[in-house]
Each structure stands twice: as structure tokens, then as C-alpha cells.
Amino acid sequence: MKKSLVFLLGSIAFLTALFVVLGFVFDKDENQKQNGLTEVYSVSSDGKIAYVVYEKGQANLYMTLQEQPLIQLPVEKEIVDLTFSEDGKRLAFAVTNKDREQDAETDIHVVQLDSLEDEQILSVDSLITEVAFDPKNPELLFYLQAATFTNYSPVASKHPHDFDVHSYHLKEQTHTQYTDMKKYSMASLQVSSKDKSVFVQMDDDENVESADEVFSSSQRIFEIPLDDPDGKSIISSPVQEEDIYDFTLLPERQEIIYQAVAGTGKNGIFEYELFVFNWKTYQTEQLTALKEHASKPVLGPDAKIYFMVDRNFAGRSPDYHLYRMNMDGRNVEKVPLESVGK
Amino acid sequence: MTEVFERFVNGIVKQTDSNHEESMDLSEELLSHLHCSYEDLLNEGYSKEEAMKMAMMNFGDEKEIGKQLQQAMYPYRRGMMLILAGASLIFAFSLYLLHLFTNGDALMIWLVLAVFVAASIMTLTLHPIQSLNRRLWMNGLxxxxxxxxxxxGLMAAYLDRPYSNIASIFSYAVVLLAIILVYRTTIFDFPSSKQLLQKDAKWIHFINITIGIIIILITLFFLWAFMLFAAEMQAALLLLLIPTLLWMISYAVQMRLLAARHKGAAYTLAILQVLLIGVTLVIWVYGI
Known part of the structure; x- marks a missing residue:
């Protein structure tokens, strides 16, 4: 064999060995890959914003005007949802394992914001996906719990299913399950500030029989009376065919601000925008036109609608930014968060 | 004198991709030319020593002649093989480093396999080994x-844009070049000496290679789709290899039939195979 070929093969082998060594040094564990702002946030009645930022896979719970994170979790844990109490004195959040396949348990923590004392108040063996304080009673914390974490089809990955509405009384330390629906999916939990009821987004699949009908059923917003869960009713527009995902209620204005698909952008990726539906006039209007992925509308104390925008929707990793706007969709502006990208 | 001529001719033949049989033929041909030239020079009055030296000198530089013969017998083959090996090495190293530093994933096993295949193609091109059955080894590689x-190429899709687009296009180009070289190797460059019906063998090879490529691509697509949606690998995935296995058996049977001069039977089997794939594809596309 010629010397030049031996030298060439030797160089290739050396480079390969070097890259394999680099691979051992720089390969990251799945848990360490998450970075940046997530879409988990909440706005308190006094204008504080709590949000979650990942740094090398580690979840940090920050609050505006606080330089240090309130909470820092180990890399294998994540914060799935958080909520302020109506008086802004407490912050509750749900913590699960990133690897849900292995362990689908959830811990609920409450931070007393005057003392910054963190207490784990509840631990369950299944997934809690959302938490919401009762605006009428700061001791009562509602949550959505999925009884199973499974894949119904062998070619699908595992997801939480069999959802129901539960609550936990902080002072009495009592748990209550209100519904027995075992819903395939349930999200966007909100507790009524006037009535004994909650609002959630679910599939409108009450009367479906076949699998085809399940696929064609629409996502709607339901009001569930807690004393009579079977008496639930659809409060979103009953005439619209489009799916409704996230939402926030503005009872004084008889309006729902919700997230839905507005169109298809370049590369065939759906563009999600925020819309407003008035249930007195049945009028629907599009509020945002960012042509990205707007989600998680929340009403702030400044009468502004806060929402998250993912500028890399359907990409490998999301790129979230917090925005706010007037209730009519004007004056859209980015909300600066001190602890993002430091 | 014969030994000197043989050494000279051997130096020429070594520069080509010929196998043992072809090398013998080529050597014989070149030796007879050298001998003729030698005889002529002797007749012109040169001494034996002078005639031998002049015959080889008139022939030219052995490496240069070898290269020209290679180019005449297999036009641009060596260049194509070297481009394939070089481009594959660049792609393998780039994809590995991009995955490592943007996603934190070290595709070590893939890198080692990719480098091994590309380096083997390069080695067999720069240093042909005549004792190896070139067609089997080359096509295997x-x-x-x-x-x-x-x-x-599928892994390139998991990179960030614009890296994913550039890497995907690069991988398509590299795979396309390898597919063209499979056609070349099997049909044009190294036809089997066992097949007497050479023209028909080319057609049967063409049909089967095309079907094989379609089956491999569909198998990879299903494998990718499964990995995208399912959480874990399952033994049932091995069922995906059944079409490839059936194709390999059918291909071998057709070549045996052709070698035994059962031309009609070989073509019937090839056409049946094409129809089966066509009908399956039509049902699949229109059935969804």
C-alpha cells in the first residue's frame, strides 16, 4: 500500500477517534438539554409575573423584580404549571419528573410570597397538568389530574389521559374530586369568580360513537358546575367549526379570549392567533396577527392581555417571548423579563 | 527479457480496476504488443538490450498508460468513487459535529460506520485488490x-435551520451518487462473466436495482415514521425487512434463471415484481 494512502487513512482514523472523544465530553443527557423561557407563567393581581426559565436543563422559577430564582429544581424535574392566589400572596406550582415514562408522580408546592417560604403541600402518584386558585377562597387550590399516562395506539407516544377536576384545601388538608369524566384531554383550567363552577377546554365528544367521529369532534370551552358536573355546558361559540385551544375569560365584558389556528404559514406550519368571542353578541374578532404561535392568554391587573409567542413553533426547541396588548388587540408590545437570557 | 516485460506490463495493469481474468487478458494483449515492437526493433538492427529498452520506452510511462487504460475502460469511475468517498467523509464529520454542538447528541456509532464505509470505498479505489470479487464487494459497500x-439524511432533519436544509441536500446528493454507482458497477463496469445473455442481464439488473432502491427508501420511511411517533423500538419492526428479503430472493432467482437461459421465466418474474410494487403503491397512495 502506498505511503500516501496509509497517511490518509491514518489521518481519517485520528480525526474519527478525536471526534469520538469529543462526543464523550460534550454529549448531553436528555435532561440537560432544555434552555430558555418556557410558556409556563402567571400574572398576579398586583402585577408581578412569575415565569420559568431553564438553564442547562435546570428549571428556575423567577419573579419580576427578583434577581435570584425563587426556586431551583434538579435537572430531572420540571414545572408544568403555576398560579397566583387572587390576593397575590401565594404562588402554587406543580412539579413532575421530565421522564414521565419512569415516574408519573406530581408534587404541588406553595410559596408564601411575603416570607418566600416554599412548602410541598401535596404529592400524588399521577400527573397533575394544571393548577388554579379559587378566586373566592384563597385556601382552595383546583387542579387537573390525569389518572393514566399511556399510549392508546402502539404507534403513539405516551400522553396523560383520563382527566378529572380535583381540589385541595390548604388549611383543612382535604382533597376533593369533583368530576368522574375520565376525559381523553382537558386543559386551560379556570375557576369562576362568581359561581361554584370551573371552566375547561375539552373535546366536544359527548355524542360520538365511532373513532372517525372522535377525530372530527371539536375542542370547546365548557363550564362545569361543581355541584352537578353532568350539567356542563359549552360557553364558546357553538356555531364555529374551528378548534379552540387555550383561553381566558373576561366575565365583565362577556368575552372569551381564545387561541385558535388562523392559517397556514410557510413550510405548512399552522399559525396560532388569539381571538375574542362575545357570548352576548356572538361576534368573533381576531386580536393578534403575529403569524407565529400565540398562546396562554392571561388578563393582567393593568387591563392588558398577556400572552406567550413561540417564534420557533414546530422547530426543534421553542423560542418563547412574553407579550401584552390592549383588550382590543392594539398596542402589542414585548414584556421584558430580567432573567431571560442572562 | 520476458520477465522484464512482465514486470513492466504488471505495473500498467495494476493501475486499472480489472479483476484477475481481465488483468490476464490485458497483460497478454500488452505483452504481445511489446514483443512485436521488440521484434521490429531487432529487425532494424538494434541489439537485444537496446530493442528491449526502446520497446518499453516507445510504449510510454507505465503509470500514465495504466491511468489512460483505466479511463478508457471505465470512464470517470475512479473520479466518481473518490468524490463519493470524500464527500461522504465531509458529510459524516460535519453532521456529527453539528449534532454534537447544537443538540448535544453524539452519534458515535453512526460516525464510525459512516467513516468505515467511506474509507473502505476510498481504499478500494486507490488500491484495487484484484483477488476480491469487485462487484460483490463494491455493491456491498x-x-x-x-x-x-x-x-x-433523516438525522439532518433534527438540526436547526439552515443547517438542516444544507445537510439534507448534501446527504441526498451523496446517496444519489452512490445509487448511480450501484447501477454503473452492476450493469456497465463489471458485468458477470457467467451470464451469456449480457443484454438481457443488463435489463434484469436495471429493473431489480430500481425496485430495490424503492423498497429500501420505503422501508426507511416507515422506520423513520415509527421512530417519530412511537416511544420504544419493538421486535415487530423486523417485519419491515420482509419486502427487502423477498426482493433479494426474487433477484437471485431471476439471475439464476437467466444464467440457465430461461429468459422468458426471468422476465415474467421481473414484470410480476414491478406490477406488484406498482399496485401496492397505487393502493397506498389512493387509499389514504
Whole structure:
């Protein structure tokens, strides 16, 4: 064999060995890959914003005007949802394992914001996906719990299913399950500030029989009376065919601000925008036109609608930014968060 | 004198991709030319020593003649093989480093396999080994290359834009070049000496290679789709290899039939195969 070929093969082998060594040094564990702002946030009645930022896979719970994170979790844990109490004195959040396949348990923590004392108040063996304080009673914390974490089809990955509405009384330390629906999916939990009821987004699949009908059923917003869960009713527009995902209620204005698909952008990726539906006039209007992925509308104390925008929707990793706007969709502006990208 | 001429001719033949049989033929041909020239020079009055030296000198530089013969017998083959090996190495190293530093994933096993296949193609091109059955070895390497680099193309989709687009296009180009070389190797460059019906053998090869490529691509697509949606690998995935296995058996049967001069039977089987794939594809596309 010629010397030049031996030298060439030797160089290739050396480079390969070097890259394999680099691979051992720089390969990251799945848990360490998450970075940046997530879409988990909440706005308190006094204008504080709590949000979650990942740094090398580690979840940090920050609050505006606080330089240090309130909470820092180990890399294998994540914060799935958080909520302020109506008086802004407490912050509750749900913590699960990133690897849900292995362990689908959830811990609920409450931070007393005057003392910054963190207490784990509840631990369950299944997934809690959302938490919401009762605006009428700061001791009562509602949550959505999925009884199973499974894949119904062998070619699908595992997801939480069999959802129901539960609550936990902080002072009495009592748990209550209100519904027995075992819903395939349930999200966007909100507790009524006037009535004994909650609002959630679910599939409108009450009367479906076949699998085809399940696929064609629409996502709607339901009001569930807690004393009579079977008496639930659809409060979103009953005439619209489009799916409704996230939402926030503005009872004084008889309006729902919700997230839905507005169109298809370049590369065939759906563009999600925020819309407003008035249930007195049945009028629907599009509020945002960012042509990205707007989600998680929340009403702030400044009468502004806060929402998250993912500028890399359907990409490998999301790129979230917090925005706010007037209730009519004007004056859209980015909300600066001190602890993002430091 | 014969020994000197043989050494000279051997130096020329070594520069080509010929196998043992072809090398013998080529050597014989070149030796007879040298002998003729030698005889003529002797008749012109040169001494034996002078005639021998002049005959070889008139022939030219052995390396240069070898290269020209290689180019005449297999036009641009060596260049194509070297481009394939070089481009594959660049793609393998780039994809590996991009995955490592943007996603934190070290595709070590894939890198080692990709480098091994590309380096083997390069070695067999720069240093042909006549004792190896070139067609079997080359096609084995090229088909392994198609599988490994098509998988690399799928992995490119997991990179951030614009890296994903550039890497995907690069991988398509590399795989396409390997596919063209499979056709070349089997049909044009190294036809089997066992097949007497050479023209028909070319057609049967063409049909089967095309079907094989379609089956491999569909198999990889299903494998990718399954990995995208399902959480864990399952033994049932091996069922995906059944079409490839059936194709390999059918291909071998057709070539045996042709070698035994059962031309009609070989073509019937080939056409049946095409129809089966066509009907399946139509049902699949229109059935969804």
C-alpha cells in the first residue's frame, strides 16, 4: 500500500477517534438539554409575573423584580404549571419528573410570597397538568389530574389521559374530586369568580360513537358546575367549526379570549392567533396577527392581555417571548423579563 | 527479457480496476504488443538490450498508460468513487459535529460506520485488490453506504435551520451518487462473466436495482415514521425487512434463471415484481 494512502487513512482514523472523544465530553443527557423561557407563567393581581426559565436543563422559577430564582429544581424535574392566589400572596406550582415514562408522580408546592417560604403541600402518584386558585377562597387550590399516562395506539407516544377536576384545601388538608369524566384531554383550567363552577377546554365528544367521529369532534370551552358536573355546558361559540385551544375569560365584558389556528404559514406550519368571542353578541374578532404561535392568554391587573409567542413553533426547541396588548388587540408590545437570557 | 516485460506490463495493469481474468487478458494483449515492437526493433538492427529498452520506452510511462487504460475502460469511475468517498467523509464529520454542538447528541456509532464505509470505498479505489470479487464487494459497500447516509439524511432533519436544509441536500446528493454507482458497477463496469445473455442481464439488473432502491427508501420511511411517533423500538419492526428479503430472493432467482437461459421465466418474474410494487403503491397512495 502506498505511503500516501496509509497517511490518509491514518489521518481519517485520528480525526474519527478525536471526534469520538469529543462526543464523550460534550454529549448531553436528555435532561440537560432544555434552555430558555418556557410558556409556563402567571400574572398576579398586583402585577408581578412569575415565569420559568431553564438553564442547562435546570428549571428556575423567577419573579419580576427578583434577581435570584425563587426556586431551583434538579435537572430531572420540571414545572408544568403555576398560579397566583387572587390576593397575590401565594404562588402554587406543580412539579413532575421530565421522564414521565419512569415516574408519573406530581408534587404541588406553595410559596408564601411575603416570607418566600416554599412548602410541598401535596404529592400524588399521577400527573397533575394544571393548577388554579379559587378566586373566592384563597385556601382552595383546583387542579387537573390525569389518572393514566399511556399510549392508546402502539404507534403513539405516551400522553396523560383520563382527566378529572380535583381540589385541595390548604388549611383543612382535604382533597376533593369533583368530576368522574375520565376525559381523553382537558386543559386551560379556570375557576369562576362568581359561581361554584370551573371552566375547561375539552373535546366536544359527548355524542360520538365511532373513532372517525372522535377525530372530527371539536375542542370547546365548557363550564362545569361543581355541584352537578353532568350539567356542563359549552360557553364558546357553538356555531364555529374551528378548534379552540387555550383561553381566558373576561366575565365583565362577556368575552372569551381564545387561541385558535388562523392559517397556514410557510413550510405548512399552522399559525396560532388569539381571538375574542362575545357570548352576548356572538361576534368573533381576531386580536393578534403575529403569524407565529400565540398562546396562554392571561388578563393582567393593568387591563392588558398577556400572552406567550413561540417564534420557533414546530422547530426543534421553542423560542418563547412574553407579550401584552390592549383588550382590543392594539398596542402589542414585548414584556421584558430580567432573567431571560442572562 | 520476458520477465522484464512482465514486470513492466504488471505495473500498467495494476493501475486499472480489472479483476484477475481481465488483468490476464490485458497483460497478454500488452505483452504481445511489446514483443512485436521488440521484434521490429531487432529487425532494424538494434541489439537485444537496446530493442528491449526502446520497446518499453516507445510504449510510454507505465503509470500514465495504466491511468489512460483505466479511463478508457471505465470512464470517470475512479473520479466518481473518490468524490463519493470524500464527500461522504465531509458529510459524516460535519453532521456529527453539528449534532454534537447544537443538540448535544453524539452519534458515535453512526460516525464510525459512516467513516468505515467511506474509507473502505476510498481504499478500494486507490488500491484495487484484484483477488476480491469487485462487484460483490463494491455493491456491498455502496448499498451499506446508501443505508447509512440515508439515515444520516433523516438525522439532518433534527438540526436547526439552515443547517438542516444544507445537510439534507448534501446527504441526498451523496446517496444519489452512490445509487448511480450501484447501477454503473452492476450493469456497465463489471458485468458477470457467467451470464451469456449480457443484454438481457443488463435489463434484469436495471429493473431489480430500481425496485430495490424503492423498497429500501420505503422501508426507511416507515422506520423513520415509527421512530417519530412511537416511544420504544419493538421486535415487530423486523417485519419491515420482509419486502427487502423477498426482493433479494426474487433477484437471485431471476439471475439464476437467466444464467440457465430461461429468459422468458426471468422476465415474467421481473414484470410480476414491478406490477406488484406498482399496485401496492397505487393502493397506498389512493387509499389514504
Amino acid at each position: 455502496l448499498i451499506s453506504h446508501i443505508f447509512i447516509f440515508a439515515y444520516g
